[in-house]
Amino acid sequence: MKYFKSKILGLAFIATSLLSVLNANAQQAKLITVKSVKSFEMTVEGIKKGVADAGMMVLAEINHGKILSMTGLTINAESIFIGNPNVGKDAFSDNMAVGLAIPLRINVYEEKRVTYINYFAPSSELGYFKGDKVKMIGQELDKKISMLTGMFER
Amino acid sequence: MNIQKLEILLTFILLLLSAISPNLFVIAQAGIAQLSSLAFKFLIPSVTLIFIIILILKIFKYTELVRLTVTGIIAGLIATVALEIFRESGFRLGTMPGELPRLMGVLLLNQFSSGPDALSDAAGWVYHFWNGAAFGIIFSLLFGQSKAWQGILFGLLIGIGFMMSPVVKSLGIGLFGFEFKNGYEFATTVTLAHVAYGFALSFLLRRFNKRIPNIWLRLKPSLLNNYI
Numbered sequence: 123m124k125y126f127k128s129k130i131l132g133l134a135f136i137a138t139s140l141l142s143v144l145n146a147n148a149q150q151a152k153l154i155t156v157k158s159v160k161s162f163e164m165t166v167e168g169i170k171k172g173v174a175d176a177g178m179m180v181l182a183e184i185n186h187g188k189i190l191s192m193t194g195l196t197i198n199a200e201s202i203f204i205g206n207p208n209v210g211k212d213a214f215s216d217n218m219a220v221g222l223a224i225p226l227r228i229n230v231y232e233e234k235r236v237t238y239i240n241y242f243a244p245s246s247e248l249g250y251f252k253g254d255k256v257k258m259i260g261q262e263l264d265k266k267i268s269m270l271t272g273m274f275e276r
Numbered sequence: 277m278n279i280q281k282l283e284i285l286l287t288f289i290l291l292l293l294s295a296i297s298p299n300l301f302v303i304a305q306a307g308i309a310q311l312s313s314l315a316f317k318f319l320i321p322s323v324t325l326i327f328i329i330i331l332i333l334k335i336f337k338y339t340e341l342v343r344l345t346v347t348g349i350i351a352g353l354i355a356t357v358a359l360e361i362f363r364e365s366g367f368r369l370g371t372m373p374g375e376l377p378r379l380m381g382v383l384l385l386n387q388f389s390s391g392p393d394a395l396s397d398a399a400g401w402v403y404h405f406w407n408g409a410a411f412g413i414i415f416s417l418l419f420g421q422s423k424a425w426q427g428i429l430f431g432l433l434i435g436i437g438f439m440m441s442p443v444v445k446s447l448g449i450g451l452f453g454f455e456f457k458n459g460y461e462f463a464t465t466v467t468l469a470h471v472a473y474g475f476a477l478s479f480l481l482r483r484f485n486k487r488i489p490n491i492w493l494r495l496k497p498s499l500l501n502n503y504i
Contacts, residue, residue, distance in 0.1 A: 184390075
């Protein structure tokens with residue numbers, strides 16, 4: 123009896139550990155990288171224009187290239203923060219902590235003359251936060267961003 | 277208020293106003309306030325007041341004080357060129373972590389996220405050179421016809437003050453820039469640049485401020501007369 127008890131306890135421990143590992147993996151934000159067929163400048167401009175069609179707006183921009191030029195580094199890289207105040211209202215109403223994940227950040231950079239767009243899938247980032255509405259918004263934003271960045275793959 | 281008292285008062289006001297500009301960048305980098313708002317609240321008013329006081333001094337014929345202030349501005353501006361020879365060379369050789377005048381520009385215009393452009397660069401350089409002029413006024417008012425060692429010491433003190441300030445801390449290179457590269461490049465460049473500034477300042481003011489003694493010798497008779 124004692125033998126079985128310790129066996130069951132051992133199995134339960136392994137199962138709990140496995141579950142926590144799986145859970146941690148599931149909680150990791152999913153990084154998506156898209157190779158753009160357009161130049162860096164055209165990709166940045168295209169995203170800014172395409173954001174309106176996706177029902178969002180550019181809320182802020184960080185021009186890494188220009189900022190880093192102050193340190194003597196010459197690169198092409200820019201982050202664009204996009205969002206929609208109404209969607210934000212829904213998300214924040216559901217969970218006040220979502221400000222960490224929204225507005226969404228799309229990063230455009232050039233490496234060896236090839237332009238890339240990368241971002242964390244909104245559903246994976248918003249997945250960290252409790253709230254059904256938040257999760258639903260994440261999934262909707264996944265589609266919107268995928269459509270937006272997909273324009274540059276063709 | 278008699279003329280002597282007014283001269284003492286205006287001298288101290290000029291010293292105080294000149295000290296405002298260089299300290300704003302430090303205050304901003306300490307996270308106390310944004311440089312853009314400090315510029316509107318303190319920088320522009322302090323610069324304007326300095327020129328108004330020069331005008332008042334000219335009207336009331338305080339020729340010596342006018343001369344000290346104006347020569348301080350001119351010498352400070354020229355001495356900043358001497359500083360720039362070392363600073364800019366240092367930046368291009370990789371002994372400085374960044375272009376501070378450009379950083380000042382984006383902070384002044386509150387456009388860090390979009391990065392520097394022609395306007396922010398212009399603002400940053402003007403601010404940088406004005407700081408040189410402001411230190412020039414302070415040095416000229418304090419020392420009059422200065423000596424080389426006074427200039428070198430003055431430059432060294434500014435350099436040390438800068439390397440201990442929140443500006444350097446905010447660059448993420450530690451006190452005196454010891455955490456940057458091998459630990460000595462930044463401190464060497466900054467020290468050389470500020471010694472060059474101080475030396476150039478004293479060299480010029482030795483010629484511009486001929487026969488004008490230091491502040492103590494100038495104001496002592498007035499101070500003693502008022503005291504007695």
